[in-house]
Amino acid sequence: MRVTVYSTKSFERPFLAEAAARLNLEPVFVEFPLEPSTVSLARGSEAICAFVNDDLSAPVLHLLAELGVRNIALRCAGFNSVHLETARELNFSIARVPAYSPEAVAEHAFALLLTLSRKTHRAYNRVREMNFSLNGLVGFNLHRRTVGVVGCGKIGLAFCRIAAGFGMKVLAYDPFPPKDSPWEFVSLERIWAEADIISLHCPLTPDTHHLVNQATLEGMKPGVVLLNTSRGAVIDTPAAIEALQSHKIGALGLDVYEEESGLFFRDLSGSLPTDETFARLLTFPNVLITGHQAFLTTEALEAIAETTAQNLAAFRDGNPIEANRVA
Numbered sequence: 001m002r003v004t005v006y007s008t009k010s011f012e013r014p015f016l017a018e019a020a021a022r023l024n025l026e027p028v029f030v031e032f033p034l035e036p037s038t039v040s041l042a043r044g045s046e047a048i049c050a051f052v053n054d055d056l057s058a059p060v061l062h063l064l065a066e067l068g069v070r071n072i073a074l075r076c077a078g079f080n081s082v083h084l085e086t087a088r089e090l091n092f093s094i095a096r097v098p099a100y101s102p103e104a105v106a107e108h109a110f111a112l113l114l115t116l117s118r119k120t121h122r123a124y125n126r127v128r129e130m131n132f133s134l135n136g137l138v139g140f141n142l143h144r145r146t147v148g149v150v151g152c153g154k155i156g157l158a159f160c161r162i163a164a165g166f167g168m169k170v171l172a173y174d175p176f177p178p179k180d181s182p183w184e185f186v187s188l189e190r191i192w193a194e195a196d197i198i199s200l201h202c203p204l205t206p207d208t209h210h211l212v213n214q215a216t217l218e219g220m221k222p223g224v225v226l227l228n229t230s231r232g233a234v235i236d237t238p239a240a241i242e243a244l245q246s247h248k249i250g251a252l253g254l255d256v257y258e259e260e261s262g263l264f265f266r267d268l269s270g271s272l273p274t275d276e277t278f279a280r281l282l283t284f285p286n287v288l289i290t291g292h293q294a295f296l297t298t299e300a301l302e303a304i305a306e307t308t309a310q311n312l313a314a315f316r317d318g319n320p321i322e323a324n325r326v327a
C-alpha cells in the first residue's frame, strides 16, 4: 500500500521507515503539511498519514476523496483536526494512535512545572553569563501542594502518579472517572478553588473549548500555576494574559497554543513575529512555552511508528483495528 506521509520530520523518519518496511508498506515521505495546496502530493496513494496540525477539514477531505485516497492514519492521539461528519459521509477509514507513551507527556508536564517552580529557565541563562546572583530565583516546594488534574485518562493518570511521588495532594476531575482509581475525584469548581497547580489533560471538545476563561480563572487561587499539554484551545489565551498581568496566574507552562498550527514544528528564527498574542506571552518571565514536544521521546516515537504502520497494514488487509478507529 502506497502512503503519502505528510509533515515528516527528520527526527521521526527513521522510526516510520523501519516500521513501514517491516509491514511491507510503501511510504512516500513529504515534509509539507497537509493543506489544500499539498493534497495533490497524495496522487497515486491509497492512504495518507497525517500529523497533529495537518488540515483534515471538510474541503481537504473532499479533495483527498477525489484523488482516490481511502485511508487516513493519524500519527497522534487527538483527532480534533478531523471533520468527522465529512469523513463518515465520504467513507474514509481513519485510525489514530490512542496511546503511545502517556508517561512521555506527563513527564513533560512535570518538566514544565519543575522549571517554573524552581526558575531553572532563568538560572540557566544567568549562570551561562557568569551571573550567580540568586535575586528573583526564589521558588516553592511541590511537596504538600495541591495539584488539580483535569482529564484523567492515560496521561492524566500518569501525571497523578508522578505528583503523588512528589508528596503532592492530588485532586482529579473527569466526567467519566476511571473505575478503581486511587485518586480523589471532585467537581471542577473544587479544582479551581483549591488547587495551587492545575494541569490540563482533557481532549479538545466543544465542552473543553476555552474551559480556562475569564470566569473560571476568577474562581482559581491567586498565583495558581497552570499547565497545558493537552490542546491550546482549552485555554482562552487573551484571558490568561490578563490573569498573568494581574498576578492571578503565578506561572504558565504551555506545550500547546491555540494558534500553534502556523508556528509550531517550523524554524521561524529568522522571521518577525506575526502573532501578537503569542509575542505577548513570550514577554512574561513566568511563562514557559515548548512547541508541542511533550510526546517527543524515543520510546514514544517508536510506539507511534509501530501503531501507525499497524493501522495502515490493517486497513490494507481489510481488518481495521477497532480500538484505534476514529471513523
Ligand code: NAI
Binding pocket: 077, 078, 098, 099, 102, 105, 150, 151, 152, 153, 154, 155, 156, 173, 174, 175, 176, 177, 201, 202, 203, 204, 205, 207, 208, 229, 230, 231, 255, 256, 292, 293, 294, 295, 296
Ligand atoms: P484519554 O482519552 O486517555 O483521556 C482523556 C480523558 O479526558 C478521559 O478520561 C476523558 O473522560 C476526559 N475528558 C473528556 N471530556 C472531558 C471534560 N470535559 N473535562 C475533563 N476531562 C474530560 O487521552 P490521553 O491519552 O490521556 O490524552 C489527553 C490529551 O492530551 C489528548 O486528547 C491530546 O489532546 C493531548 N496530547 C498531547 C500531546 C502533546 O504532545 N502535547 C501528546 C498526546 C496527547
